[in-house]
Amino acid sequence: MESIAIIGGGAAGLAGAVAAAQALRAAGCSDVEVALCEADERVGRSILATGNGRCNFSNASVRASDYRNAAFVGSVLQSLQGWSMRGGCTAGREAGVADPVHRFFADAGLLWREESEGRLYPQANKATSVLDVLRAKAARLGVRERTSKRAVRIDAPSAPEGPFAVRFDDGSVMRPRAVVLAMGGKHGLAVELPPLLRSGALSPVLGPLRSDGRLTRTLNNIRLKAVLCLCRPDEKAARNSIANDVELRSSALAAAAACGEDVGHADGGFRVTGEGLLLARQQGEVLFRDYGLSGIAVFNLSRFARPGDAVLVDALPGMGLAQAQEALGRRFEALMRDGAVLSGEDWGRGMLLPAVGALVLKQAGLSVSGPFAAADVPAFVRAAKALRFPVEGMADPAQCQVARGGLDIAAFDGRTLEARAIPGLFAAGEALDVDGPCGGYNLHWAWASGIVAGDAAVRKMVAGKEA
């Protein structure tokens, strides 16, 4: 029996296997098997860990511009629309579900609900329900799960139309007609691939940032609702980075537009702050840890950060600089009505948590125990609206949600995800050099690219048989 091998039984691999099996059925091919080859002893374990076990499986609004390598992603998402129109997911379409990935899940029987910022979670609030519907659908379509099968080497066909050779760590060899690489990025793509496939270095992103422990240690475990700005002090380097990175450029432009006049000065659509060029801005919760900064807003900044950058934390969000100066000036007068001398600590009480107040005072050059005067208000407000934390790098790679890098997208056709130089070899998910922010975008990419690759692999094979 002929086969299609999907290497990696994570999100992209499962979606790819389902789409491939669906396409085989639609083409009436009963003599081809879809083999989902997974190194682990069970498929989908990586899905269970997502969204704190709840699996934020997608987002209500996904645009190609949300991703790194947006033009390539745009092409894949367009192909996905084509798949959906060809009848890839009838029930979802009939139910009026607009997004093809959401249709795919509606077809598989998943119910879901939308939470803040468009995050989609399964109705049952458990990642297992996402995995279960996919595995059940795959089983109904005849997908064969081959677990504890770690691919160690893949060789391209030695003759046109010949089979690939996939070698596993148990010594077995499989000879499929098509291969979909869906090994994710976390294991460093530790498979020997045909030499024509270029693979960049992998670096973990979407995780906590390491900062100066002397600043963050006193704040350990404090959560703060704040606005966070990522700035690059070396303005020339920042402009170079922007010129070479479309996603960074749009992040910097969006951040500048969202900041308004309060932060630094405008310069050709960008903003130059006292800490250099503004590259990214996030609103949300920051979680201080003894080693640095964590929380979703920080995870999102981490996609653009590098050592030497600075994160500015606005601890008084919701008030512009002038508004804060005025409001805190009035607050000072109100506190002085009692006639006592205020210390820095007294001034911070009721406004910020003591440890945060103490750091603001320190960065403003003021004392916690010494007297606090009306003339100190402007410096305090400036420091509170831009508490500075130097970026020393990513903190714990194990906490990072995606690995940036992987297979060079230039080697793949964005319409089919087939390797340009190796017909019959496809790739999907995190194995490719695509990543997005938190909020369901990375899983959405995994499903979307998995479907496109799995479907295209079968259509290519069927076309070859008919020729």
Ligand SMILES: Cc1cc2nc3c(=O)[nH]c(=O)nc-3n(C[C@H](O)[C@H](O)[C@H](O)COP(=O)(O)OP(=O)(O)OC[C@H]3O[C@@H](n4cnc5c(N)ncnc54)[C@H](O)[C@@H]3O)c2cc1C
């Ligand atoms: C803690 C955590 C939480 C996350 N939460 C979210 C979230 O809520 N929403 C979101 O959108 N994204 C989230 N992500 C990111 C998301 O999990 C990934 O983007 C997504 O899983 C990538 O899917 P993939 O199929 O490409 O890779 P993976 O899910 O990593 O799957 C790859 C699979 O391939 C297998 N494999 C690897 N090498 C081989 C080999 N040589 N042979 C055979 N099999 C192999 C692996 O064992 C694995 O099962 C989270 C990530 C982490 C780490």
